[in-house]
Amino acid sequence: MRRAKFKAAAVAFIASATLASATLASAPAQAEIASGAVLANTCFSCHGTDGKSAGDMPTIAGKSEDFITRKLKAFKSGELEATIMNRIAKGFTDEEIAALAKFFSRR
Numbered sequence: 001m002r003r004a005k006f007k008a009a010a011v012a013f014i015a016s017a018t019l020a021s022a023t024l025a026s027a028p029a030q031a032e033i034a035s036g037a038v039l040a041n042t043c044f045s046c047h048g049t050d051g052k053s054a055g056d057m058p059t060i061a062g063k064s065e066d067f068i069t070r071k072l073k074a075f076k077s078g079e080l081e082a083t084i085m086n087r088i089a090k091g092f093t094d095e096e097i098a099a100l101a102k103f104f105s106r107r
Ligand code: HEC
Pocket: 039, 040, 042, 043, 044, 045, 046, 047, 057, 058, 059, 060, 067, 068, 071, 072, 081, 082, 083, 084, 085, 086, 088, 100
């Protein structure tokens, strides 16, 4: 009886592990379609909703795509010194930076 219970638990565990790895496997596909709008959520806390800052942070909404791309790449490479943006920019690929620049330039 105990054995059967263990077996059932083991089967359930394996089933959920398989499900989890199937979910993980589809993660790259999701990352590919992550739009600038989704990525931009992480920027709102500092730069204001839609990049329109109400405080001391620079407003990034409406700046040109080229400006935002250049800034983020320079932060990422360390060419441009910053308090926080170096660390943030390092978390994004060039494609994601392009998507972010497109998003904020159109706000
Ligand atoms: C923790 C707060 C914080 C977050 C989150 C943040 N930023 Fe910044 N950002 C700053 C600060 C502060 C500066 C000024 C440069 C510095 O000191 O890092 C800045 C500067 C910038 C600039 C240059 C603006 C200018 O006029 O020179 C751009 C572009 C920018 N951020 C884009 C982004 C994007 C895109 C995101 C989201 C991926 C983001 N930031 C997330 C704090 C933040």
